[in-house]
Amino acid sequence: MIYLDNAATSWPKAPGVAEAMTAALGAGNPGRGAHDQALDAGRILLRVRTRAARLFGAAPERVILTHSATHGLNLAIAGLLNPGDHAITTDLEHNSVLRPLYAARARGVELTIVRSERGVISPDAVAAALRPSTRLVAIGHASNVLGTVQPIDAIAQLCVHQGIHLIVDAAQTAGLLPLDFTQTPLAALATGGHKSLLGPAGTGLLVLGDGVRPRPFEVGGTGEDTFNESMPAALPEALEAGTPNVPGLAGLAASLDVVLSAGGTHLARALTQARRLRDGLVASGRFWTPDVDADAWGVPVVSGLILDAAGQPLDVADVADALAQRGIAVRGGFHCAPLVHRRCGTEASGMVRFSPSHLTSHADVDTALAAVREIAGL
Numbered sequence: 191m192i193y194l195d196n197a198a199t200s201w202p203k204a205p206g207v208a209e210a211m212t213a214a215l216g217a218g219n220p221g222r223g224a225h226d227q228a229l230d231a232g233r234i235l236l237r238v239r240t241r242a243a244r245l246f247g248a249a250p251e252r253v254i255l256t257h258s259a260t261h262g263l264n265l266a267i268a269g270l271l272n273p274g275d276h277a278i279t280t281d282l283e284h285n286s287v288l289r290p291l292y293a294a295r296a297r298g299v300e301l302t303i304v305r306s307e308r309g310v311i312s313p314d315a316v317a318a319a320l321r322p323s324t325r326l327v328a329i330g331h332a333s334n335v336l337g338t339v340q341p342i343d344a345i346a347q348l349c350v351h352q353g354i355h356l357i358v359d360a361a362q363t364a365g366l367l368p369l370d371f372t373q374t375p376l377a378a379l380a381t382g383g384h385k386s387l388l389g390p391a392g393t394g395l396l397v398l399g400d401g402v403r404p405r406p407f408e409v410g411g412t413g414e415d416t417f418n419e420s421m422p423a424a425l426p427e428a429l430e431a432g433t434p435n436v437p438g439l440a441g442l443a444a445s446l447d448v449v450l451s452a453g454g455t456h457l458a459r460a461l462t463q464a465r466r467l468r469d470g471l472v473a474s475g476r477f478w479t480p481d482v483d484a485d486a487w488g489v490p491v492v493s494g495l496i497l498d499a500a501g502q503p504l505d506v507a508d509v510a511d512a513l514a515q516r517g518i519a520v521r522g523g524f525h526c527a528p529l530v531h532r533r534c535g536t537e538a539s540g541m542v543r544f545s546p547s548h549l550t551s552h553a554d555v556d557t558a559l560a561a562v563r564e565i566a567g568l
């Protein structure tokens with residue numbers, strides 16, 4: 191299998207993940223006892239928090255353990271917005287950002303969607319959308335379709351000076367690009383554990399900036415403060431209702447060790463192969479890709495349409511299936527990013543997305559290029 195679908199989920203997982211998850215099946219329920227199994231589970235959660243805090247420059251108690259980036263974004267968006275507030279997002283977003291904001295709009299929040307230019311959101315465009323009632327800006331660090339990285343530092347400075355919360359969807363960049371709360375004044379960052387953090391599905395992180403306190407989106411048991419009719423006051427417990435995914439979090443702790451040890455080298459290796467793949471597809475003369483700002487392209491995602499001899503696009507599902515039959519994994523479709531496709535004119539067709547990783551080799555890329563040429567009739 192040549193795996194070029196890492197923007198959906200990473201494969202293979204980091205060394206040690208499966209072993210850590212298997213060992214954690216013997217752990218108990220954290221915070222629900224003083225016996226060894228319960229204490230072991232609590233230590234697993236602490237390992238994840240401390241490693242994530244190190245990666246993102248945050249306090250461990252401000253690392254909320256979630257089951258996905260979507261879960262974290264819902265916690266932050268629903269927990270910070272009130273009816274009458276104004277929120278800003280962009281036309282580059284995944285539905286994990288858009289749908290919580292649409293739900294907030296149905297509850298009386300006003301919403302502005304800022305238009306991108308060549309895959310990039312200008313801080314000036316965000317500034318022009320601000321109102322006295324603006325409460326938060328929610329934006330993806332990088333587009334999961336176009337691979338363009340947004341100017342988060344500049345947008346963060348704009349927001350902090352206006353007293354506005356900036357929520358960043360880091361699903362495509364956590365583990366690849368640095369985001370440090372000590373350097374960039376974010377209100378919240380959400381990510382899943384299963385993409386470039388190389389951990390298992392069903393895990394995620396919501397990291398909160400100092401002083402940021404969303405209302406609980408979910409309520410229930412926490413193993414403490416039992417007679418309180420509300421959630422506990424202290425973080426992280428205030429935002430963590432129910433039994434956590436202890437085996438999954440054990441795997442995430444193991445993968446975070448690998449990411450931290452890599453020291454940022456995974457991105458350079460993945461981009462080398464993504465660039466080689468993109469250049470080869472363009473050189474074939476049978477590939478259309480959206481026009482994006484080359485300086486902003488910064489994560490290993492290459493999306494577009496494979497063309498036939500007449501220059502007409504082949505069905506993206508057929509292309510993905512044909513590649514799968516040749517042992518090459520990609521994704522054809524809309525990638526849960528509807529406004530990107532409307533912006534690019536592909537809302538009827540979708541695109542084929544190739545997303546290599548630091549483990550992708552030159553030979554893998556050459557094999558994929560040869561397969562595309564064959565499918566295109568070259």
